[in-house]
Amino acid sequence: MLLREQLLKIRNRLTQIFTPDNLLIHLLQGSSLLEKLERMMSSGSQIIVLYVDIADFHQVVQIHGEAPARQVLNLLRSALNHKAAEFLNCTGEKAVENLWGDDFLMICQQKTPLTQQQVNKISTVLRIALEENLKPELLKLTGNSLKLHVGCSVIKGSCRENHKQALYNALKEAQKVARGTWSQQTLQLLEEFSELLTAKSFNILYQPIVSLQSGEILGWEALTRGPSGSYFFSPSVIFNFAEEVGLLFPLEKVCRELAIKNFGQGKSNQKLFLNIHPYTVNDPNFVKGETRKLLADSSLSANNLVFEITERQSIHDFNQFNKTLSHYRSQGYQVAVDDAGAGFSSLQAIAEVRPEYIKIDSSLVRGINTNRVKQALLETFVTFTEKIGCSIIAEGIETEAELTTLCSIGVHYGQGYFLARPSFPKPAVSSKSLNKITSLSCCNPADVWQKAFPIGKISEPAVQVD
Numbered sequence: 001m002l003l004r005e006q007l008l009k010i011r012n013r014l015t016q017i018f019t020p021d022n023l024l025i026h027l028l029q030g031s032s033l034l035e036k037l038e039r040m041m042s043s044g045s046q047i048i049v050l051y052v053d054i055a056d057f058h059q060v061v062q063i064h065g066e067a068p069a070r071q072v073l074n075l076l077r078s079a080l081n082h083k084a085a086e087f088l089n090c091t092g093e094k095a096v097e098n099l100w101g102d103d104f105l106m107i108c109q110q111k112t113p114l115t116q117q118q119v120n121k122i123s124t125v126l127r128i129a130l131e132e133n134l135k136p137e138l139l140k141l142t143g144n145s146l147k148l149h150v151g152c153s154v155i156k157g158s159c160r161e162n163h164k165q166a167l168y169n170a171l172k173e174a175q176k177v178a179r180g181t182w183s184q185q186t187l188q189l190l191e192e193f194s195e196l197l198t199a200k201s202f203n204i205l206y207q208p209i210v211s212l213q214s215g216e217i218l219g220w221e222a223l224t225r226g227p228s229g230s231y232f233f234s235p236s237v238i239f240n241f242a243e244e245v246g247l248l249f250p251l252e253k254v255c256r257e258l259a260i261k262n263f264g265q266g267k268s269n270q271k272l273f274l275n276i277h278p279y280t281v282n283d284p285n286f287v288k289g290e291t292r293k294l295l296a297d298s299s300l301s302a303n304n305l306v307f308e309i310t311e312r313q314s315i316h317d318f319n320q321f322n323k324t325l326s327h328y329r330s331q332g333y334q335v336a337v338d339d340a341g342a343g344f345s346s347l348q349a350i351a352e353v354r355p356e357y358i359k360i361d362s363s364l365v366r367g368i369n370t371n372r373v374k375q376a377l378l379e380t381f382v383t384f385t386e387k388i389g390c391s392i393i394a395e396g397i398e399t400e401a402e403l404t405t406l407c408s409i410g411v412h413y414g415q416g417y418f419l420a421r422p423s424f425p426k427p428a429v430s431s432k433s434l435n436k437i438t439s440l441s442c443c444n445p446a447d448v449w450q451k452a453f454p455i456g457k458i459s460e461p462a463v464q465v466d
Contacts, residue, residue, distance in 0.1 A: 362396020
């Protein structure tokens with residue numbers, strides 16, 4: 001029984017380490033492709049990335065055995081080296097790699113740059129050409145022809161990414177094209193999105209987070225918007241699309257860079273809240289200290305930054321996640337859990353992460369002045385956070401009545417349109433909301449009866465005599 005438990009632990013650990021993406025990065029690191037790619041990228045020419053795999057290859061192995069299956073793979077490698085290179089009009093250096101099983105990757109320099117639509121057509125036409133080229137030899141060997149999955153993508157000569165990250169992103173894109181998980185519409189949008197990402201054409205707005213006791217500004221949340229009139233103006237579209245096409249890490253990197261660069265001057269104790277996806281925290285490029293490099297060229301330090309972890313995205317391995325967070329906290333960064341109350345794992349995330357700030361989702365703030373259940377929840381949250389030594393930030397405050405209720409409950413900080421709309425440069429807090437906070441504070445200078453609290457706090461046990 002003990003041996004079985006140990007084996008299960010080993011299996012679980014390996015599963016955490018060797019996810020498909022981690023395994024893919026590991027394989028790329030062990031190949032000669034990266035060296036060749038670096039030389040190609042240095043020339044500034046466009047690079048074609050071609051991904052090919054054989055449909056139902058496992059049936060070839062089961063029916064014909066391993067030796068014929070290896071011959072099939074050799075035929076495919078040969079066809080990629082000759083037919084595909086000729087078809088793609090490659091120039092200069094090219095490389096073909098058998099990543100694993102029946103998965104092949106080819107990179108080559110392109111004589112003339114291709115548009116995204118041309119690349120889409122190449123994927124289909126090249127699949128037909130390769131299948132036809134292989135057909136005679138396959139019929140001799142197995143008695144059947146084979147169907148291939150083919151996907152193309154490009155790495156632009158002007159690409160500024162690390163060559164390993166650029167190849168990884170292009171390979172993931174080509175895989176999705178090959179497996180039909182991306183529609184033509186997605187591919188067309190990808191071209192526009194990639195151009196925005198390369199040019200860093202995103203706008204950063206700042207919204208203040210205000211003390212509901214004094215009206216002072218605790219800090220600013222950096223919010224991303226796309227160009228006006230673009231399909232990618234909305235932040236939800238920007239980040240959901242980036243996650244779908246595997247570009248979330250480079251997108252968040254650009255957003256962090258712009259948020260820090262454009263922050264401008266502020267008080268030395270004010271915070272900048274940066275939204276971070278839980279997966280990004282474990283991104284190797286993020287761990288290496290890219291944020292610290294950005295801070296070195298700004299007026300901010302690690303003590304000014306709060307990583308806002310969205311609670312809507314589940315964290316699968318809290319043990320590893322906390323190890324990484326400890327690394328950042330030791331440098332002075334703080335952590336906030338965002339969207340608390342909007343998902344199913346808020347309490348677990350708060351208990352495991354132990355954030356300095358808990359941001360209450362706007363769904364719990366909306367109409368709180370007329371909802372006793374929401375008031376009770378927020379009162380409980382305030383008591384809870386004071387016991388564990390962190391602060392509450394209520395998001396989405398839109399009315400004076402909501403602000404009044406939150407102040408009376410004793411919520412520490414607030415954020416929302418009633419206080420100030422997101423803007424650039426950093427906006428001032430509205431005079432109406434400041435006057436309201438000040439008047440409520442003056443009514444209770446000693447914070448007496450400002451928030452609800454359990455009667456157990458003021459009750460005393462009665463002396464009883466039989």
